[in-house]
Amino acid sequence: MKINTFEKEIINDKAKGLSDQEIGNKYNINLKQIEKIITKEKGINVTKLNKSKKINNLFPKDFKLENNTVWSFKSRGNWATHNGNYRGNWSPYIPRNVILRYSNENDTVLDYFCGSGTTAVECKLLNRNFIGIDINEKAIELARENLDFQFLFSSNIELKVGDARNLDFIKDNSIDLICAHPPYANIINYTYDNKYDLSHLNINEFLTEIKKIADESYRVLKENKYCAILIGDTRKNKHIVPLGFWLIEKYLEAGFKIKEIVIKRQHNCKTTGFWYKNSIKYNFLLLAHEYLVVFEKTKKKVQYHDKNVSNIFYLIDENIYLESTTVWIFNKEEYINNIISNLVKRYSKNYCIYNNNFHENSDLIIYFYDKNFNSFIKYMEKVKNNSIVAIVCEDIREENNLIYSEPIFIEKELRNNNNFKIKEIVIIAINNYSNNINNNKNNLNINHKYILIYQKVN
Numbered sequence: 321m322k323i324n325t326f327e328k329e330i331i332n333d334k335a336k337g338l339s340d341q342e343i344g345n346k347y348n349i350n351l352k353q354i355e356k357i358i359t360k361e362k363g364i365n366v367t368k369l370n371k372s373k374k375i376n377n378l379f380p381k382d383f384k385l386e387n388n389t390v391w392s393f394k395s396r397g398n399w400a401t402h403n404g405n406y407r408g409n410w411s412p413y414i415p416r417n418v419i420l421r422y423s424n425e426n427d428t429v430l431d432y433f434c435g436s437g438t439t440a441v442e443c444k445l446l447n448r449n450f451i452g453i454d455i456n457e458k459a460i461e462l463a464r465e466n467l468d469f470q471f472l473f474s475s476n477i478e479l480k481v482g483d484a485r486n487l488d489f490i491k492d493n494s495i496d497l498i499c500a501h502p503p504y505a506n507i508i509n510y511t512y513d514n515k516y517d518l519s520h521l522n523i524n525e526f527l528t529e530i531k532k533i534a535d536e537s538y539r540v541l542k543e544n545k546y547c548a549i550l551i552g553d554t555r556k557n558k559h560i561v562p563l564g565f566w567l568i569e570k571y572l573e574a575g576f577k578i579k580e581i582v583i584k585r586q587h588n589c590k591t592t593g594f595w596y597k598n599s600i601k602y603n604f605l606l607l608a609h610e611y612l613v614v615f616e617k618t619k620k621k622v623q624y625h626d627k628n629v630s631n632i633f634y635l636i637d638e639n640i641y642l643e644s645t646t647v648w649i650f651n652k653e654e655y656i657n658n659i660i661s662n663l664v665k666r667y668s669k670n671y672c673i674y675n676n677n678f679h680e681n682s683d684l685i686i687y688f689y690d691k692n693f694n695s696f697i698k699y700m701e702k703v704k705n706n707s708i709v710a711i712v713c714e715d716i717r718e719e720n721n722l723i724y725s726e727p728i729f730i731e732k733e734l735r736n737n738n739n740f741k742i743k744e745i746v747i748i749a750i751n752n753y754s755n756n757i758n759n760n761k762n763n764l765n766i767n768h769k770y771i772l773i774y775q776k777v778n
């Protein structure tokens with residue numbers, strides 16, 4: 321790809337080690353434009369042009385397997401050859417946890433969005449065989465470089481330039497675990513103009529193609545095995561676009577069931593100063609989470625059991641710290657008070673709580689979801705225009721260990737209802753909380769809930 325003189329100067333400065341911010345200030349361009357120039361010239365979207373390959377540790381220090389559904393890694397992890405140089409690569413803590421929990425040594429793991437090879441490196445370190453494919457040959461080259469270190473085990477690692485939508489070279493029912501991180505519709509571009517790169521698609525096109533990948537995943541995975549996918553939401557005109565739920569739906573349509581929904585907290589999001597003020601001024605929350613969904617290829621069925629919501633007792637704290645991101649972390653004893661206080665402070669003091677004191681003239685209706693969707697809709701029809709409806713709901717562990725996800729069900733039911741426009745998906749992460757129906761050690765302890773925030777539009 322030919323670059324012009326202006327672009328060449330930027331590449332030279334980047335190679336000298338100037339930061340993106342310094343380049344941005346010098347040439348008056350934004351990060352997206354810098355990424356585009358690098359991807360055009362180098363064929364790959366990387367943060368640094370000069371490589372260092374010093375390995376300090378082959379393993380993470382003090383590693384502990386995650387046991388809850390909320391995962392939060394303070395640092396991204398830099399053992400072995402891991403680093404953040406490939407834009408949008410995932411923290412090695414994620415594939416490490418997935419591989420250890422859902423596969424055994426000598427199993428075959430597939431990552432069809434291999435990128436810089438984070439999953440591949442973890443497979444090498446954990447003695448799993450690996451098949452990695454990526455649409456970008458430069459990414460596959462980088463993955464090969466990252467795998468180029470001496471190690472005790474000699475697992476079988478196969479890297480290939482290819483398209484995740486077509487896994488013809490893999491036999492039916494032959495893979496033990498899928499562990500992958502798709503490009504999210506048009507957020508980071510991984511190639512300059514590769515027409516098969518899904519990161520250039522808009523949301524609807526992206527979801528259509530994801531369905532093909534879900535079908536291929538179902539075909540190649542062995543029965544009773546797992547497929548873990550990391551996906552985030554995006555935002556448009558101050559409203560959330562629930563891309564995560566929509567992707568989950570495609571995998572469900574392909575035949576998968578949900579084994580776990582993990583909330584992966586993101587720490588790069590700013591919660592002070594400019595962004596904090598804007599989140600309040602323009603009344604939106606900063607995205608601070610992604611979903612790691614573990615699907616199971618199983619014949620087991622999800623059967624949703626009855627649920628009773630009793631009256632809610634709460635106290636409003638007018639001085640509560642106003643949350644500015646999509647993840648609210650509360651203690652077990654206080655989470656109901658804190659949810660209600662935060663919603664009231666952000667949206668309206670003219671509020672009511674369904675079940676306790678329903679009042680159709682309220683500007684804010686807080687609804688603790690009780691399974692009965694029809695009665696929910698019946699009440700909501702009476703609610704006045706423009707009011708905010710905040711639905712508190714959860715993922716429920718079934719007796720057969722699968723997950724029934726209320727928020728996914730509700731979002732799907734309301735998606736085509738013109739009276740409700742989704743505004744936010746908030747995650748409530750609760751310290752020391754458990755709502756598991758059984759104590760099977762293969763299950764994660766569910767310690768999060770959701771608030772789906774809608775605006776009523778008549």
Ligand SMILES: C[S@@+](CC[C@H](N)C(=O)[O-])C[C@H]1O[C@@H](n2cnc3c(N)ncnc32)[C@H](O)[C@@H]1O
Binds near residue numbers: 406459483504511
């Ligand atoms: C989010 S990144 C994966 C990063 C990877 N987990 C890592 O740690 O480096 C998504 C990857 O999907 C690749 N990709 C985009 N479209 C693809 C397609 N149709 N088939 C296979 N890979 C594709 C991109 O080149 C990019 O490397």
